[in-house]
Amino acid sequence: GYNQKEVLEFIDSVDKSDIKTLSLIYAITEDSRYTEAIENYFSPYFGIVPIPGLKYTNISTLYAGYWLLYKLGKELKYLSKAKEFVATTQDRHGAFSETKEALPDLRSNYCGFFILNLP
Numbered sequence: 001g002y003n004q005k006e007v008l009e010f011i012d013s014v015d016k017s018d019i020k021t022l023s024l025i026y027a028i029t030e031d032s033r034y035t036e037a038i039e040n041y042f043s044p045y046f047g048i049v050p051i052p053g054l055k056y057t058n059i060s061t062l063y064a065g066y067w068l069l070y071k072l073g074k075e076l077k078y079l080s081k082a083k084e085f086v087a088t089t090q091d092r093h094g095a096f097s098e099t100k101e102a103l104p105d106l107r108s109n110y111c112g113f114f115i116l117n118l119p
Contacts, residue, residue: 008029011028019041019050019051022068023064023065026068037052038069044078047065047079047082048062048066057082059086059097059115060107060108062082062085063111066079066082076118082115086115091104
């Protein structure tokens with residue numbers, strides 16, 4: 001098996017520019033030092049974007065970002081924009097998809113419900 005030192009060395013070697021990666025690292029380590037620049041992922045148009053400055057988002061990016069903000073006790077900035085995006089991914093049966101053009105799936109449903117139920 002892996003020891004903690006090996007895991008931390010691996011985490012230090014990983015590209016941490018994506019919000020999903022930062023969220024996963026925090027979920028594994030509960031170490032917030034990797035999340036110090038989380039504000040760079042905010043977007044007044046989408047809520048949260050995968051990489052700072054990107055003009056795109058998807059439901060799993062929004063989930064990762066808002067889950068991380070929630071766990072860190074930080075402001076859920078632009079949450080109304082995220083909820084607007086999530087609503088656009090919902091089909092006529094109520095299911096959610098990764099983007100407007102994708103088919104619904106179980107993971108996207110979980111992410112959609114999580115985001116819509118944030119205060």
